[in-house]
Amino acid sequence: MARGAKTPGSGQPPRWADPRNPLAAQQAALIRAGIAAYEAGDVDAARARFRAVLDQDIEHPDALMGMGIVARAMGQHQTAAELLRRSVAVNPRSATAWSNLGNALQDLDLWDDAVRANEEAAKLDPAHPGIRQNLGSVLNSIDRPYQALPHFREALKATGSPIDAVINYATVLSRVGEYGAADRNFKRALKDAPSSPVANFHYGMNQLWQGNWEEGWPLHEWRFLSATYAGSLRQISITNPLPESFEGKRVFLFREQGIGDELRFATMVPDIAARGGDITLECSAKLMPLLARSFPELHLVEARHLAVDRGEEVFDIALPTGSLGQYVRRSREAFPRNRTLLRTDGARVAGFAERLQTLGPGPKVGLSWRSGLRGRLRSDMYASVEDLVPLFRVKGVTFVNLQYDDARAELAQVKDRFGVTVHAFDDLNLFDDLDGSAALTRALDFVVTANTSVATIAGGVSTQGVEFFGRPIPKGYPIDGRDPWFPSIRPMGKRPSEPWSGLMREIAKVLEQVTRRGTVPDPAGDA
Structure with missing residues (x-):
């Protein structure tokens, strides 16, 4: 497990890696036995063998790694990370230990550290397909699919065409907007594994996103058989197909x-x-x-x-x-174009409208730029406040915060660096009080938001707005340039390789139109 390690400064291998050391050979045999036991599912036997080595040498890096892997399998994530940190400290040349450390750090939501650990593993063993897959997976998990793509591609080259690798590659291609290439790879996977839940589900999602509704929905039903949605399974018998009438049911x-x-x-x-x-x-x-x-x-x-x-x-x-x-x-024709989903609290809407008027003249524009999930991490999918500069240059707009996590530092940055106030209603909990959030959104003239629930709330109350994406919008998805689900929302996207500045300049042009006409007509009032 630990290859080529040498005692620092001596030019000699340490005792645990010295082939001339009889004890090292015995320890290596125990570790191989521990690995075999772990792979066979006998965690207790694996732990006993790794423990026996550590009783002889408490700093044996391979035994520390083995115990870390066992601890992770037992759900002891903090212990696992500590053991694996000790392993790489003793033998920093072990790509396998670095990769396993990356896995353990993901369990602790230490995503930046997990990326660094996996990057170190890939530097040490760039041709290892599992290490490449791990690095690609962690990058994809934190919404950096464009950076993940080459690692999945390299893993696929190294392993031939295993189904899992092809599906991972196709899924990331879809996430970065390479929809045709994604379709080809999903079909490639399904040719060899037509009953793969993951391949069917993600292929279906790619079809729905392209507006191929009739083909996509049946494939969407594979989701509950995939690991991603296994936790959503209910102890309920699903009715399929649905009857045309529910009378008396x-x-x-x-x-x-x-x-x-x-x-x-x-x-x-x-x-x-x-x-x-x-x-x-x-x-x-x-x-x-x-x-x-x-x-x-x-x-x-x-x-x-x-x-x-x-x-x-x-x-x-x-x-x-x-x-x-x-x-x-x-079909496209089945999506209503004149229906408002959410009825807001009229008194709260009026209260927010009155407060908004005190902020000054001009349209009041709600603003949200990223997801709250791991929002402090760099992402291909979401913008930062620095990316919003073209919006802040539009004259006559009053911005209102709709970012639903703690954005105080970013709002202060906007004020200090760009001289723009994004007004925040500190007495409204945008994360938990969605009734209040909807009322505020209803009182606004326009919304500019990333692809988050802020957009669906705006669409739900029929407030006009732009929803921006870090990937291209497929031609078949919008209906007359609007979101099929929420006609008040206009989706706009860009390629992940492109900077946000170009898209934000396009959105700024939309805001200038809003400013010129004062307010945006509401397409549908509350019932």
């Missing part, structure tokens, strides 16, 4: 995925509710006030409604909202 529609997708899929609930029946809609607690007001004819329950999983409450029909598309959104 009890129906349970349950949520899945994040707030953005929950709202997106909720746009299909009125179509399903038109089939009649007694419908119960499960939703996130944070969305309960909004959706209860928006769907007064439905019975709402907070997620996760375990009474259904336990069989204490029985329904005739049950389906996740993410599965409704195959029934009611199979």
